[in-house]
Amino acid sequence: MNNKIIIQLINNNLEEIKNLINHFQNEQDDLKSGFPLLESRLASLNKDVEILKLNLDNQEIDFTSTPLDSENNSDKQSKSVIEEYEIQSTPIKAAAIEEVKAISESHYIEEGIQLIEPIKNNVEKTASTLNDKLQATVGKNLQEQIQKSKLVDxxxxxxxxxxxxxxxxxxxxxxxxxxxxxxxxxxxxxxxxxxxxxxxxxxxxxxxxxxxxxxxxxxxxxx
Structure with a gap:
């Protein structure tokens, strides 16, 4: 998974988390109904950070360099050592790649996310739906309070x-x-x-x- 995409995902989650927290600061009565979404976004943010860290750790491993002189291709002993090194390093490289791939695939399949634009649309739709529900609840409660309250005017x-x-x-x-x-x-x-x-x-x-x-x-x- 490209680091740029992962960083964008992290940014999207941070923006939504910030919006939810700002809403709950002003409307604490909505915290209980909106908490599952906040918890989900925090978990998603944590997974994105883990994947980015694994990507960065994997990039620090140099799988291309060898301790031998690559120009001495005619030397059978050197060739044998190179082949042995490749055999030993390949499982390490493959394991690291597979680890990143497995976590990345499981996370994004679970979230139903393939590209940045669908993620952005999903985040905006979810936030909008939650906001509509919260506003409807707040509006209904406010209307009931007004209807039941004693009138001065x-x-x-x-x-x-x-x-x-x-x-x-x-x-x-x-x-x-x-x-x-x-x-x-x-x-x-x-x-x-x-x-x-x-x-x-x-x-x-x-x-x-x-x-x-x-x-x-x-x-x-x-x-």
Whole structure:
């Protein structure tokens, strides 16, 4: 395995590990679900480093030099010694190469990696998938907390679509009337007083979905 490729693999793993650690520093609740991926990347990084080390150790062995004068090819005794040296050195050389090859092949077959580009794509896809899952989980938890939390300003819990719904269904498309109602609600300290106020001033059908939703927001302010 070419050293340049191995170094690129190490760099890819380091980048992904760094991104995961940065995410977990800000979102520690996601550490448990994301830890298997972090552990996998660390193990992969360790294997890449081992393979690079074996490659470097193998390159330090000089299998081409001989202790004899290569120009004395006519000397039968020298030829015999050379052949004996080659026979003795070949298993060492072959063993070293096979060791690197075996570790390299088993590692990259296990990881399903053949070339740099597929590895890069796989890393980006995995990181993106994890990021999407973590963001979805965080977003869901945040949304649940907002929905369950006590409201100081009920406008903060009203999405743009619901705002248009309330203005259209409850305030006859009068946005100023809607804003006045929100300000009135935020200033009050008694939930029953607010609901009684709207029951007296508005001709709303209390069975209507928009009315129920609006009153539930008011009740949350006092939970």
């Amino acid at each position: 009920i406008q903060s819990a009203i999405g743009i679509n619901d705002q248009f719904l309330f203005i259209r269904e409850l305030f006859d498309n009068n946005s100023e009337d809607y804003k006045s109602a929100i300000n009135y609600i935020n200033k009050q300290i008694d939930c029953n007083k607010i609901i009684s106020h709207f029951n007296k001033t508005k001709q709303w059908d209390n069975e209507k979905d928009a009315v129920i939703q609006f009153f539930n927001l008011i009740k949350r302010k006092f939970e």
